[in-house]
Amino acid sequence: GAVVSQHPSWVICKSGTSVKIECRSLDFQATTMFWYRQFPKQSLMLMATSNEGSKATYEQGVEKDKFLINHASLTLSTLTVTSAHPEDSSFYICSATQTSGTYNEQFFGPGTRLTVL
Amino acid sequence: GDSVTQMEGPVTLSEEAFLTINCTYTATGYPSLFWYVQYPGEGLQLLLKATKADDKGSNKGFEATYRKETTSFHLEKGSVQVSDSAVYFCALSHILTGGGNKLTFGTGTQLKVEL
Numbered sequence: 001g002a003v004v005s006q007h008p009s010w011v012i013c014k015s016g017t018s019v020k021i022e023c024r025s026l027d028f029q030a031t032t033m034f035w036y037r038q039f040p041k042q043s044l045m046l047m048a049t050s051n052e053g054s055k056a057t058y059e060q061g062v063e064k065d066k067f068l069i070n071h072a073s074l075t076l077s078t079l080t081v082t083s084a085h086p087e088d089s090s091f092y093i094c095s096a097t098q099t100s101g102t103y104n105e106q107f108f109g110p111g112t113r114l115t116v117l
Numbered sequence: 118g119d120s121v122t123q124m125e126g127p128v129t130l131s132e133e134a135f136l137t138i139n140c141t142y143t144a145t146g147y148p149s150l151f152w153y154v155q156y157p158g159e160g161l162q163l164l165l166k167a168t169k170a171d172d173k174g175s176n177k178g179f180e181a182t183y184r185k186e187t188t189s190f191h192l193e194k195g196s197v198q199v200s201d202s203a204v205y206f207c208a209l210s211h212i213l214t215g216g217g218n219k220l221t222f223g224t225g226t227q228l229k230v231e232l
Contacts, residue, residue: 041225
């Protein structure tokens with residue numbers, strides 16, 4: 001199956017700093033990428049959907065200025081958590097999909113654990 | 118809005134036991150239904166799917182049937198193995214305008230299989 005990587009796998013940062021997380025599709029071109037957030041023992045919450053070359057579509061309640069998403073190429077999307085605070089500590093997961101037909105399987109990255117001190 | 122409810126874990130079973138993980142959903146229209154599995158340290162992987170009522174998805178000995186009348190998609194396996202230990206997520210999707218699909222997940226159920 002298709003492989004999606006995330007970097008870094010975990011990161012610890014100080015409150016007020018910004019952190020960038022990369023999501024790459026390694027063996028296919030991803031026209032659409034998704035960013036999720038997962039709290040302990042809770043489901044994955046969709047944060048935003050990004051299409052290559054256009055602005056991301058954010059879900060209701062997700063701050064666009066805090067969670068900056070860039071999908072500059074067909075194999076790379078980045079999520080930048082700006083001015084991070086302890087409440088932003090979470091597990092962030094990306095997925096990628098190719099657009100073909102009506103149903104497109106999402107391939108998931110392994111996730112990035114963010115801890116803000 | 119759409120929602121998925123699945124049984125809380127962890128579920129602990131002995132090897133070769135029968136597995137059922139319940140999943141029910143609330144959605145408008147006719148969503149597709151999925152089970153994803155997440156092994157330790159890995160990303161979510163699609164386990165099986167069903168796209169319309171009465172469809173049965175199956176893979177690696179796991180099965181689930183799309184029951185519209187009960188809005189359910191319960192995951193079953195006749196004989197679990199230690200290697201099946203993982204977290205299982207039930208999900209539904211709707212097709213997005215312009216292609217692609219938006220997934221709504223349940224909270225996940227951790228399965229532990231012991232010898």
